[in-house]
Amino acid sequence: MKKFKYSEVTPENIYKKRRSFVKSLSFGLGSLSISSLSLINNAFANTEGNKPTSFEDITTYNNYYEFGTGKSDPYLKSQNFKTKPWTVKIEGEIEKPLELSIEEILSSFPSEERILKLRCVEGWSMVIPWMGFSLSKLIEKVELKPSAKFVEFETVYDPEQMIGQRRPILNWPYIEGLRIDEAMHPLTTVVTGLYQKELPKQNGAPLRIFIPWKYGFKSAKAIVKIKFVKKMPNTAWMNASPREYGFYSNVNPNVNHPRWSQSTERPINGDIFAPRIKTLMFNGYGDEVAHLYTGMDLKKYF
Numbered sequence: 001m002k003k004f005k006y007s008e009v010t011p012e013n014i015y016k017k018r019r020s021f022v023k024s025l026s027f028g029l030g031s032l033s034i035s036s037l038s039l040i041n042n043a044f045a046n047t048e049g050n051k052p053t054s055f056e057d058i059t060t061y062n063n064y065y066e067f068g069t070g071k072s073d074p075y076l077k078s079q080n081f082k083t084k085p086w087t088v089k090i091e092g093e094i095e096k097p098l099e100l101s102i103e104e105i106l107s108s109f110p111s112e113e114r115i116l117k118l119r120c121v122e123g124w125s126m127v128i129p130w131m132g133f134s135l136s137k138l139i140e141k142v143e144l145k146p147s148a149k150f151v152e153f154e155t156v157y158d159p160e161q162m163i164g165q166r167r168p169i170l171n172w173p174y175i176e177g178l179r180i181d182e183a184m185h186p187l188t189t190v191v192t193g194l195y196q197k198e199l200p201k202q203n204g205a206p207l208r209i210f211i212p213w214k215y216g217f218k219s220a221k222a223i224v225k226i227k228f229v230k231k232m233p234n235t236a237w238m239n240a241s242p243r244e245y246g247f248y249s250n251v252n253p254n255v256n257h258p259r260w261s262q263s264t265e266r267p268i269n270g271d272i273f274a275p276r277i278k279t280l281m282f283n284g285y286g287d288e289v290a291h292l293y294t295g296m297d298l299k300k301y302f
């Protein structure tokens with residue numbers, strides 16, 4: 001088995017230098033929209049505990065039930081998982097159904113760095129320097145029909161390679177979904193990497209989604225299909241426990257999980273004695289996303 005080598009990891013000082021270089025490069029290439037970047041940075045400034053989590057923590061403490069339910073299972077058991085060749089089908093209520101290879105996606109949609117916080121429904125959080133682009137860029141290319149009301153993300157089903165899928169831990173494949181306006185929001189990110197590197201397998205290589213104002217389980221990994229649909233998708237977690245996991249799953253300190261409080265969180269930052277911090281409405285991204293839910297009872301639509 002190929003072991004994960006720490007020499008493959010960019011040391012942090014080099015990473016910082018490269019980061020400013022890559023940022024200026026992206027401006028030069030015009031791949032970075034200034035408005036989307038400042039939106040993301042503003043959103044991030046609203047969050048508490050904004051120091052990026054270490055590469056080691058981000059890549060060894062994961063939830064990825066296809067590889068087991070232990071926090072180190074994804075890191076230990078995903079390293080032989082084949083992410084090439086990889087294609088993503090885009091279908092459903094759209095004018096231009098497509099099947100794109102991962103190479104086509106990476107070259108058509110330039111990635112930029114987005115430092116955004118992941119808040120897990122279990123009560124921990126990480127600040128992650130993701131690489132990616134807004135899902136809206138891809139949606140614009142496939143031309144939505146007016147009948148497209150929701151989008152469904154489907155993860156690969158391959159029990160030969162994914163040992164967790166040999167047991168009915170969840171109803172495989174892992175399905176997640178968003179309302180169309182949520183999917184079109186610029187903060188909804190197609191993730192292609194982190195810390196300026198290729199996306200590690202345990203974090204969802206070669207492609208995953210990330211929705212910073214929602215609990216981490218909405219951010220499906222290893223996506224093979226993006227399907228635009230008329231009706232609200234039935235997601236893997238709603239299937240597993242509808243009382244505990246709703247479709248919206250917005251981070252909301254005022255709505256507790258039936259078995260625990262959601263008012264605080266434990267930042268994963270290398271210090272196990274670090275105090276818990278307050279969880280913010282919409283994970284701190286309320287200025288950007290609260291308008292999507294005007295008039296909705298978020299206790300009912302949790």
Ligand code: MTE
Nearest residue numbers: 062063064065120155174216217219220221
């Ligand atoms: N995607 C798939 N396919 N399978 C999973 O089990 N777990 C989710 C989400 N995406 C999961 C998944 C949960 S519960 C969380 S908190 C995040 O992935 C964790 O992402 P990270 O490991 O990159 O931090």
